[in-house]
Amino acid sequence: VTSPARIEDLLRELAPQVLGVVARRYGDFDAAEDAVQEALLAASQHWPDEGLPDNPRGWLIQTAVRRLTDAFRSEQARRRRERQVFGEPTAPAVPAADDSLTVLFLCCHLSLSPASAVALTLRAVGGLTTAEIAAAFLVPEATMAQRISRAKSRIKAAGQTFAMPVGDEYAERLRSVLHVLYLVFNEGYTSTAGEQLHRADLSAEAIRLTRMVHAQLPDHGEVTGLLALMLLTDARRPARTGGVGELVPLAEQDRSLWDRSLIAEGVALTARAMSAGVIGEYQLQAAIAALHDGAARAEDTDWTQILGLYGLLDRLSGNPMVALNHAVAAAMVHGPAAGLELLEPLDERLPGHYRLDAVRGHLYELLGDPATAAAHYRAAAGRTTSLPERHYLIRQAARLNR
Amino acid sequence: MTKFLVLTMYAEVEGVPPMTEWDPADIEAHLAYLSKLNAQLIEHGELITGQALTGPDLARRVTSDGTAPVVTDGPFPEVKELLAGYQLVDVESEQRALEIAGLVSAAPGPGGVPLRQPIEVRQVMGTLPGMEL
Numbered sequence: 001v002t003s004p005a006r007i008e009d010l011l012r013e014l015a016p017q018v019l020g021v022v023a024r025r026y027g028d029f030d031a032a033e034d035a036v037q038e039a040l041l042a043a044s045q046h047w048p049d050e051g052l053p054d055n056p057r058g059w060l061i062q063t064a065v066r067r068l069t070d071a072f073r074s075e076q077a078r079r080r081r082e083r084q085v086f087g088e089p090t091a092p093a094v095p096a097a098d099d100s101l102t103v104l105f106l107c108c109h110l111s112l113s114p115a116s117a118v119a120l121t122l123r124a125v126g127g128l129t130t131a132e133i134a135a136a137f138l139v140p141e142a143t144m145a146q147r148i149s150r151a152k153s154r155i156k157a158a159g160q161t162f163a164m165p166v167g168d169e170y171a172e173r174l175r176s177v178l179h180v181l182y183l184v185f186n187e188g189y190t191s192t193a194g195e196q197l198h199r200a201d202l203s204a205e206a207i208r209l210t211r212m213v214h215a216q217l218p219d220h221g222e223v224t225g226l227l228a229l230m231l232l233t234d235a236r237r238p239a240r241t242g243g244v245g246e247l248v249p250l251a252e253q254d255r256s257l258w259d260r261s262l263i264a265e266g267v268a269l270t271a272r273a274m275s276a277g278v279i280g281e282y283q284l285q286a287a288i289a290a291l292h293d294g295a296a297r298a299e300d301t302d303w304t305q306i307l308g309l310y311g312l313l314d315r316l317s318g319n320p321m322v323a324l325n326h327a328v329a330a331a332m333v334h335g336p337a338a339g340l341e342l343l344e345p346l347d348e349r350l351p352g353h354y355r356l357d358a359v360r361g362h363l364y365e366l367l368g369d370p371a372t373a374a375a376h377y378r379a380a381a382g383r384t385t386s387l388p389e390r391h392y393l394i395r396q397a398a399r400l401n402r
Numbered sequence: 403m404t405k406f407l408v409l410t411m412y413a414e415v416e417g418v419p420p421m422t423e424w425d426p427a428d429i430e431a432h433l434a435y436l437s438k439l440n441a442q443l444i445e446h447g448e449l450i451t452g453q454a455l456t457g458p459d460l461a462r463r464v465t466s467d468g469t470a471p472v473v474t475d476g477p478f479p480e481v482k483e484l485l486a487g488y489q490l491v492d493v494e495s496e497q498r499a500l501e502i503a504g505l506v507s508a509a510p511g512p513g514g515v516p517l518r519q520p521i522e523v524r525q526v527m528g529t530l531p532g533m534e535l
Binding site for chain 1: 403404405444445446447448449450451492494525527528529530531532533
């Protein structure tokens with residue numbers, strides 16, 4: 001008898017493949033997605049007791065097709081239509097190519113808001129139930145069900161068929177896919193240790209799905225870069241919070257807690273990603289993370305290289321948060337005054353943002369001006385939306401007030 | 403998505419009598435408007451929960467030094483600082499939360515005129531900060 005956990009893993013691996021087959025055959029992605037969810041549920045109820053069928057994938061496809069046919073039939077009956085569209089479910093043909101990626105690309109359709117795409121991706125590609133997704137995002141199941149169902153309607157309304165986009169649209173959609181996976185990772189990364197007992201581990205799920213994309217597009221630099229970035233960031237998670245969930249900044253983390261095997265894999269992937277012809281944001285972020293993770297002690301960090309990479313990233317992204325980190329790196333290389341100078345133009349681009357105050361607090365402290373530093377820490381504490389971070393900033397201000 | 407608490411306060415709006423003195427049809431229209439708004443928030447997948455609270459007469463304030471709590475009965479002088487009800491929403495942006503608050507504030511009062519009740523919008527604290535860019 002196969003263990004429930006093993007069955008769960010298998011079902012989630014098969015979910016997008018099965019959906020790919022069913023959606024391709026019947027065209028209606030929305031209905032196919034519902035049918036596959038029902039088939040997954042049926043499998044998770046039957047397989048632990050009855051054992052795995054000889055062909056688990058075929059079983060799921062057949063069950064989903066049967067549900068789909070039933071759904072269409074009852075819909076037809078309801079509309080008093082006699083027209084028979086579907087014949088009896090037939091034994092599924094094994095498709096030539098795995099359509100998991102097609103499913104993922106569809107879930108990250110540009111007509112969807114990022115949050116809707118995240119929810120739909122977790123269900124259709126990740127094989128999570130609506131209840132699990134709702135629990136992960138701390139909203140009621142009905143709210144999440146509504147979000148997913150609206151997302152599917154929106155894709156349908158956009159006239160999207162079940163096919164891989166081509167040309168410019170392919171590149172655009174792949175960017176959206178990577179952004180969605182990044183958001184899923186980040187969502188998991190912001191949960192505290194205590195919370196993870198209640199939340200599905202979204203970071204692990206993001207890594208699993210990014211691995212799936214990477215396996216199909218192994219030579220794509222940004223895909224490799226994103227996977228590397230996730231692994232290198234996740235490696236530091238055990239050191240990121242202290243005993244009572246308090247935030248421990250990078251410079252103060254106990255580096256012996258970092259996950260060495262994740263770092264090794266992340267560093268190797270970064271090297272591969274950086275050798276790609278075109279360099280994008282995820283590759284650069286991965287390279288920065290690799291330099292942090294490669295430093296045995298905080299004081300060994302190669303800030304000169306990090307500064308260079310932030311310079312490139314700043315030019316590429318135009319994101320003011322990157323400019324902020326660029327200023328921090330400049331301060332580490334050229335001293336706090338240089339960093340503070342680079343922060344000046346950011347008041348306009350990030351008005352009132354707490355991170356600007358938090359960084360100024362840090363740099364004024366390095367400059368030997370504790371009173372100004374404390375004032376900035378206090379201002380940052382008043383505006384952050386993260387509770388552990390607020391506690392951290394309040395402690396910084398209080399420490400300097402003594 | 404970000405969670406916001408949308409709070410309806412008991413502030414008196416100038417020129418608007420208490421609801422007990424409204425035309426019943428106006429009360430009907432007011433309640434129907436709010437219930438329709440909630441239905442829309444549910445349909446959008448934005449509403450987490452929402453409740454109306456009992457009035458100021460039933461409000462109590464509690465202080466304690468760790469022994470017996472001291473309970474003060476309402477109503478209190480600053481009624482406008484009391485909550486009348488709340489909605490917890492999960493939305494794409496602060497702008498959307500403000501838009502929802504605007505819709506609550508514009509609930510019709512006597513004669514169908516928007517009530518302009520003051521609505522407070524408070525972001526719910528998140529957990530750890532995200533990945534550093």
